[in-house]
Amino acid sequence: MATTRLTRRGLLQRGGALIACSAAAHPLMTTVTFASAPWENRLVVIILRGAMDGLDVVRPLGDPAFMAMRGGLLRGRDDSLPLDGYFAMHPALAPLMPLWSAGQLAFAHAVSTPYRDKRSHFDGQDILEAGTGMDVPASARRDGWLNRMLATVPGMNAQTAFAVGRDELKVLNGPAPVMNWSPDAALNMSPQARLLLQEVYHEDPLFRDAADEAVELAELVAPDESTPRGAAMADAMKRGGGTAIEALAAFSAQRLREETRIAAFSMPGWDTHRRQPQAIGGSLARLSDAILLLKQGLGPVWDKTCVVAMTEFGRTVRENGSGGTDHGTGGAMLFAGGAIRGGRVMGTWPGLDEAALYQRRDLMPTSDVRQHAAWAMRGLFGLPSASLERDVFPGLDMGTNPGLIL
């Protein structure tokens, strides 16, 4: 089938965005052709929910204060993987070491959103995904920065961006058309059942559009299992009943090989108040699997890809009373892909001396996650800085180009 009919209105409504022309019956039913996408490069955004402890992931072993404050969590062992003589990586990321060596893995340290002080996961994630400053009240944070980026580019089609999985991704909420699907869904109806379904859903746009989209999407996703790559992807897409992060990564790779240019998904499991070594080790191992599945699944397209993993905030510099860390401020973000100039830890290191900490408890943020995301999109898609600073991240000063994208 050369064309697929998609109800753009359903896509619009996904995020609860306001629909201006809801009175007309089907004005937004559009026929989507698989026209060439606006760019060749790919961006994968992974939202790490729960506040990843950047200090444990990218350990500042060169900072004399670090071992004093984190000795308990490291349990005296030094199994960290040296990166650049100052920073070292958590051992659970060992499978990514070849990417580091090849310049396809990078970190930014001491980063944060503009969110401060209340340290609520939910507000922190809302602000991370909205990409706004603190001057925008919560009630006005209706769409996400990745969606606003899409909205600045003409000629976007519904296949360009995918929200993958069953978790709501506010970063892709907004007026630009976005697909949402999960590897574990499928819907096969008889023609008669489908006709009756359309009849009973006709007057309820929310149900009508959701059902139309479900039927279309189910037809788009099956990998070709006769190739080793396709078989590996098909296998990964079954993990966790199709809901594990590995499944989401494999599905994303599957779509990104085709018309899709943007994929976003999220991964919980970073809120390490207790027993942090076990908890973060397991989460990092899964994140690293997911990145390697993206690489395998994308094949040659990996060279055109940048993966960005970001979290709502960092965690306290000191360990807490229960073998973990509490909500903090400055954290770290991760970049991977063949399109990046990696093998380095970006950002200005503020130090861990008491006086250098934010409120004497947290890593002091020295750059904004939005700056790194903005430069990545500028490098990948050639978006003008003016638009990134005005439409995508309103009010942001992008600062100096870190030269992340090749």
Added chain:
Amino acid sequence: MQDATIAAIRYGFGLRASPQPASPTAVLKSLMDADRVVQAYPTTDLDQARQMLLRAKEARIAARDGDPDAQKASDAARDAIRALPREVLRATLARICDADAPMRERLTRFWVDHFTVALTSDAAAALIGSFIDDAIRPNLTGRFADLLRAAVTHPAMLVYLDQVGSIGPGSRVGRKRKAGLNENLAREVLELHTLGVGAAYTQDDVRQFAELLTGLWFGPDRHIPFRPGWAEPGGETVLGRTYGSDDPARVADIHAALDDLSVHPDTARHVSRKLAVHFVADTPSDALVDRMTSAWMATGGDLMAVYESMLDHPEGWGPVGGKAKQPLDFIASSLVALGLSGQDVMALDRKLLRQSVMRPMRLMGQRFLRPAGPDGWPEEAEAWITPLGLAQRIRWGEQMPRRLVAGPLPDPREFLDAVLADAAGERLSWAVGASETVPQGVALVLYSPQFNRR
């Protein structure tokens, strides 16, 4: 719209054959009757939970030497705990199916979500039955202060929000162990359970409140709800009021702070609004929320007065359809519509329970008692009626009625009339009549917007 339809759909689990309250007064009155279904379908109480956790702990220690039999015993003890949420879900559905007061079941769902204890640990899985039946259900109709105190200090909450690992740094034990605070519970009480995230509290309030909460404790082997040796000495100032200046620290000081929070105007508005959002509309009017907030403030947080102010309001007792049922409610009201009794639910074998309830709920986006965080599940219809979620509801409607109903399925037209009455509408009536088969017609009713909304 008829009173009986509004009562059943907005404040219950749908219309059904057996009688149920059909007016605002009757709905409220039903909450005052004895809680019969909790007797009929009990869950694990606190002592049982404690014993199971203790047994699992001892078995785990015994298995450290690598003895295979001891390992088997340890796995069995752990598996017994991990099976408990399934039985809590079963009891939840059985109670709904047999409820004389469906509103009690709806309120239980609401408050269990407001005071979310996500089942992220074995301890939470063991304790959740007691949390629901000892902390939530007995306190649905009293003062919010009592509900708040019971929920926040229940072992399940102490475990879930890490209070059991929070020790006053200046306390006797804290100084000896060099242990410290964990702010999690303090923060969520202020942000989620009482004032709301937009309210005027500061990081310092969170810190002080966390210090005040130190001493609250749970352990499977000893029944010690409060350990003064863990409590931070000295007074703590939360929202401008100082608690617990006298030594030794007392649990009464924590209760006093919770009592004050329970009648704070920000709490009244935040929680009233949440109730209105849950029962009436995703965006309720200010007038409704104002009225409920006033009732709250006028009565010192008497929950019956707050419920009454919602049910008596024209919006609270108007036509239904603005909200979408969450997956648990969709499945529960389908079981009610299909005529299953509590005993039928109790008799479902594990495999069928998994296939017809647990797995579909997960695929619809609501793994039982496992929301992503302590803020619970989203309320907006758009969060649930997604291509993914709806596909699963359609599939459920097509496949599950035949597997759950022992005899023949009902005539779809009669079924439609029985479960939706005057909420059905002409187009749906026509389509149900045009179905090719009985299962198709029944499915159509169950996945119709009218049945999925409330």
